[in-house]
Amino acid sequence: MSSEFAELWEPQPGWLNTASYGLPPKPAWEALQAVLGDWRVGATSWEPWDESTTRARAAFARLVGAEVADVFVGSTVSAAVAPIAAGLPDGARVLVDDIEFTSNVYPWMVHADRGVEVVAAGTDKFVEAIQPGIDVVAVSAVQSASGTVLDLAAVVAACKEIDALLVIDASQALGWLPLTVEGVDALITHTYKWLMSPRGATIGYLSPRLQERCRPLQAGWYAGRNVHGSYYGPQMELAPDARRFDQSPAWFSFVGAAPALELIEQIGVETIHAHNLGLANEFRAGIGLPPGDSAIVSASIPGAEEAFAAAGVRAAVRGGNLRASFHIYSTQADVQLALAALKGLVKT
Known part of the structure; x- marks a missing residue:
């Protein structure tokens, strides 16, 4: 994502829960x-x-x-x-x-x-x-x-x-x-x-x-x-x-x-799609999963909810599985923060 658009959000690091609610871009918030x-x-x-x-x-x-x-x-x-x-x-x-x-x-x-x-x-x-x-x-x-x-x-x-x-x-x-x-x-x-x-x-x-x-x-x-x-x-x-x-x-x-x-x-759904899948698949690789086609990653990782909470990563648990979701304001730093929190819980 270009810096032109990245500056339209100010998320706290570790927000991986857009599947629950998305963060407003600056034009929406100001309006x-x-x-x-x-x-x-x-x-x-x-x-x-x-x-x-x-x-x-x-x-x-x-x-x-x-x-x-x-x-x-x-x-x-x-x-x-x-x-x-x-x-x-x-x-x-x-x-x-x-x-x-x-x-x-x-x-x-x-x-x-x-x-x-x-x-x-x-x-x-x-x-x-x-x-x-x-x-x-x-x-x-x-x-x-x-x-x-x-x-x-x-x-x-x-x-x-x-x-x-x-x-x-x-x-x-x-x-x-x-x-x-x-x-x-x-x-x-x-x-x-x-x-x-x-x-x-x-x-x-x-x-x-x-x-x-x-x-x-x-x-x-x-x-x-x-x-x-x-x-x-x-x-x-x-x-x-x-x-x-x-x-x-x-x-x-x-x-x-x-x-x-x-x-x-303005950004383009295709651009957002590519950005989201890139991060989701980086996360999937980090937890030992093959590449996927979704911005939502669901995985069974016992202890993940507690590990994320301790690290300040906000995701969700649905159907008994960890659910992490990546959107246009998500970054590689978010992915790395999440993977660091899960270190020792997954075998890659």
């Missing part, structure tokens, strides 16, 4: 501080803050190759999946990974009373499990627990073969892994991880065919065709595109999200 100052004294109305929602929506669309008209905004992944799940016919079958993060599992499972069935397959057998009888495939582009990168092209092809809907949770992928919405019906991401934004801003793509199948159950004034004309009364005219699925945005979360997403565009 957020400015609006918090305005809020504190009532210096402005809210409309200027809301311009960030428009900017974030457009930046997301560019990042994933979508039309802005097919992009909605919201609060959480589970809330974004809920209208899709509610639109399924009784008795539909949904395939998930058996370690899928539950924001992309529970919204389907709560419809069990009307016969919606959720079935799970292991990560290594997932593509094979996409067989006739499956109506929806709901899966993460990168698994939170293991860091496994989905073979999206193979999943898209398998779903097309049986005409199954494909719903992708991109929360652990978008921002470092190149992704597009080609062949996907929904691609939804929270922005507080690899997109380095405040928690509370979720953005997603809905294919036109999926928009037709879903009811905008969370529609409010912000989903109106004319937002400022939708404040009062029983006259409802919703936006004709994916914006009718908008939830009223958390202004300050999107104020931080817009400059962060635009910075990712």
Whole structure:
């Protein structure tokens, strides 16, 4: 990473936990501080803050190759999946990974009373499990627990073969892994991880065919065709595109999200991808693992959590394994600090 961009973050050494939350770049942090100052004294109305929602929506669309008209905004992944799940016919079958993060599992499972069935397959057998009888495939582009990168092209092809809907949770992928919405019906991401934004801003793509199948159950004034004309009364005219699925945005979360997403565009996802994988694979080599294709490294190292805590390295434990994650602000010094902490615990 060039010094031009490196200076936009000031992380304390040893932050290897972007898979839990990302660190805001300077433009996002400063934008957020400015609006918090305005809020504190009532210096402005809210409309200027809301311009960030428009900017974030457009930046997301560019990042994933979508039309802005097919992009909605919201609060959480589970809330974004809920209208899709509610639109399924009784008795539909949904395939998930058996370690899928539950924001992309529970919204389907709560419809069990009307016969919606959720079935799970292991990560290594997932593509094979996409067989006739499956109506929806709901899966993460990168698994939170293991860091496994989905073979999206193979999943898209398998779903097309049986005409199954494909719903992708991109929360652990978008921002470092190149992704597009080609062949996907929904691609939804929270922005507080690899997109380095405040928690509370979720953005997603809905294919036109999926928009037709879903009811905008969370529609409010912000989903109106004319937002400022939708404040009062029983006259409802919703936006004709994916914006009718908008939830009223958390202004300050999107104020931080817009400059962060635009910075990712400026740096380039391919550049970030190369940087992250370089560090992740340096770490993998140091703990005796072969090279991988993920910015998230999961490994069983007894005693690692305590060793990291003693050394000031912040990572996570998921599924009983150590999980270290590397992003654009991570450095070789972070890798070496982590490996030094693990010295004596791993055999290389």
